[in-house]
Amino acid sequence: MSTLNTVFDSIKTLLKNLPKNWLELTTHRLDIYRESQAKSEFLSELKGLISQGKIDSNNLEQLPTAYDYIRLGHQLSSLLEWVLAEINQVPDDQVITFASKTMPVLALLRHNTIHNRSTYIYWAENDSETWQGGPLIDEARLKSVYGYQYHMKKVTSVDEVPAHHDDHAMVVFVSQKPLTNNLSVNPNIDITVNVHPTFGSYVVIHHSSTNVKDHGQVPKHSTSAQIVGAVQHVRRRETIAMSPLNCYNALNEVLGISYQNTQLNTDAQTIVTQCIRDNTGSQAVPLVASSGLSIQYAILMGLVESALTTHPDKAIKIILPPNCYGGTNDQSRRVAELIPQVSIVDLLVDGGADLVNSLETTLETVAAEDGVPIILVEIPTNPRVEVPNMQLLGQTLKKQRLTATAIAAIEPTLMVDQTFCPNVQLLQAESELNGVKTISFASGSKFPSGGRCIAGYCAANQAASELMSLVAKHLKLSDNEADARQINTLAETMPSMPDRIIKAYRNTRDFVSRIQTLLPSSKVFYVTETMAKQGFMPSVFSLDLPVNEDSPQERMERQKELNKKLIQFMIGRHPNECKNCVSYGQLKGSYWTIPATSTQGTTKESDKDYVVRASLAPDVDVDSLLQSFAEFCKIHGL
Known part of the structure; x- marks a missing residue:
């Protein structure tokens, strides 16, 4: 691992050249994103830039997308996790940040409850200035509704956490230490959740490999990879990663640089x-x-x-x-x-x-x-x-x-x-x-x-x-x-939302109507005008391009192929206006995706829909989009 001073110097330079989008975007580029390598590919190439001294804004903007959507994680959460991993001397994937102060512990409790494993939670009395009775909220409800069972104990310091000889137990320590503290100080602790008073919290999984206390029977608990997966899945589905701004401020705090916390505006x-x-x-x-x-x-x-x-x-x-x-x-x-x-x-x-x-x-x-x-x-x-x-x-x-x-x-x-x-x-x-x-x-x-x-x-x-x-x-x-x-x-x-919805709907209705005129054999899925009069005016529609293959399987495969090519074509022709993205309701441009490969996520394959889904913003050039769409149809003989 790199020396901490080297890492800190690199982060200082990086923050001075920080791409503006890293702080502001909620959805990121899918064309440079590989979900199987979320975070790891980004960090690997970032470290390469750092080693070459090429951490300027242009190079940083070309890095692979860390996650497709900031709820799951993002460039700055990945960067902060790397820095915290260096401080704690653990692999990058064994540090996970959260906006929530309680969900990291709840993620561990969920995993252990499902796998029928004991959880021992310790917290230090001298860290508890902002806690009333411990680091969890509403313990009675956690036990009666969620079914979480655990042992909670207050100690005076991290050194008091004892060794546990229960081969199936997980030992968790919850602290409120400065970000620069190395939390890997007691080998009896499997996982530390460190809570920040403002930014959220982060998990440090201390042990790598299988964490086996091998008595010839059962591992002490899940492998580090299984725990990482379980914690990440909670962050993916029931909460969010630490926000970009808070990650940015946390990095500044690590470096001793002043920052300003956001205050709630009046009214x-x-x-x-x-x-x-x-x-x-x-x-x-x-x-x-x-x-x-x-x-x-x-x-x-x-x-x-x-x-x-x-x-x-x-x-x-x-x-x-x-x-x-x-x-x-x-x-x-x-x-x-x-x-x-x-x-x-x-x-x-x-x-x-x-x-x-x-x-x-x-x-x-x-x-x-x-x-x-x-x-x-x-x-x-x-x-x-x-x-x-x-x-x-x-x-x-x-x-x-x-x-x-x-x-x-x-x-x-x-x-x-x-x-x-x-x-x-x-x-x-x-x-x-x-x-x-x-x-x-x-x-x-x-x-x-x-x-x-x-x-x-x-x-x-x-x-x-x-x-x-x-x-x-x-x-x-x-x-x-x-x-x-x-x-x-x-x-x-x-x-301004109601007005933006109407404007975006008008653009979308115009685009859909002209597609249907240009390509009447296509299957366009959109609300009827009758429904629109009742107030249902979405700016998103779905489309299946017409195909002539003989068998249903051949037609499906051809449609998948054409739908994917359409998205690539539109983005290639309009790189500043068309985005390969799962979002909509944006202020400008248009957004194109295939739900089966993005928004439907973990849906069973048999239930996935490989239609094109597109959306138009209030500010978009419909004529230009249609001209490119017509050209695509001509090229592919549609």
Whole structure:
């Protein structure tokens, strides 16, 4: 490993030449990103630049993307983790930063609970100035709802942590030490979680290889690689990485350079609250989290707790589309994996299946089993941008059903991801969903902030308003609430959101209409104009190019090939306007992706959709895009 002074000198130079995008972007270039080498490829090439003395802005901007989306990690989190790894003398991948102060410990508890392993958590009394009773929040709920079991003990110093002879135990120490401290000081400790009072926290996994205390039987616990994977997966699905700005400030703190913390602007919280109410039609106080998946996790766990408390002996059924956004899909299945009473029921909503009809059949089945239905849907659906008949949806959800023994079935609770159309008032008193317990949520990285931050938020209608206190408790124990910079950004951007949505919709409708005229045999998936008049005006559509191969398999492979070539062609022709990116709702340009290779993520292969998904911003040259699209069609004989 490099000497610390050499590393610090290099970081000082790097921070002086820091690319502006490293601090500001929420989504990164997919054309220079290989998911299997997230972080490692970036760090490897960065170290190469440092060794050659080439750490100027131009060279830094050409480095491979560390992660495709900053919720998962980014260039600055990778850089900070490398520096902390050098300080602690462990491999780069064994340091992981979080925006949350509690989720690193919860990630370890989740892993150990699933694998039936003991967890011993120690924390130092002289580090506890900001802790009331320990480093975890709401321990009673962690044990009763999540099922986490552990032993917690306060000590006076790290040296007091004893050796454990339980071959299946994991020993965790939670501290509040300066970033420059080497935390690898007690060999009895497997993992240290170091909490920063402002920036979040980071995990240091001290031992490499198998961590075996070999008595000829079982390893002490998982290999370091398994623990890294488990912790990273929690950061990927239930929380976020330490923010770029906080990573930047943390690096300055390590180097002894002064920095300024972000303060919440006057009235920012009030503005955001009112904007969410205006856009959703909710009268309840909304909640704002660090990301869309952070708020979704709090909602889901709040609803699960409600079900466990109200119906303690009944099975909880999370009903969701198998082809929905990969983060949603994976997160829900991870909750079912953790909590014995919870299971997943697939809900077919796309590709010829109608959401309302599928829901009718599914709810009848759950009712017959006397289960507790929690429904999670995207309106419009993703990726085929379909909106159900809202009146029929409301009727289906309100329908009184009976169990197999002719007892009144439990009414469903509805979670709606309305990220595609965050300005539709699904929660107002006049909504077709009025009377159905409904909580809607949206990712703030899309239209709410125009790509400037990733905070997510939720709101409830009158029927579900009492559930929001439970959601708030799970948001708090996860320490996943939005930070000051996120709230400030939403306060700046949300007032203009309704106008931006309309402008982007008009561009998208124009582009879609002209594609259909140019290429009538193509399959374009977009909301109908009738639905648009009801307020559903997404700026994203999906497209399958026409093919003439003989067999279904040949047609599918040809479509995959053409769809990929289309994206490469459009970006090649418009490198400053077209982005290979999973996002939309941005302020400028257009965004192109194939959901099966990006947003659907861990979705089962058989449920993935290889259509092209594209979106247009309020500021985009539709004529220029169509000219290039027409040229592509001509080249490929479409």
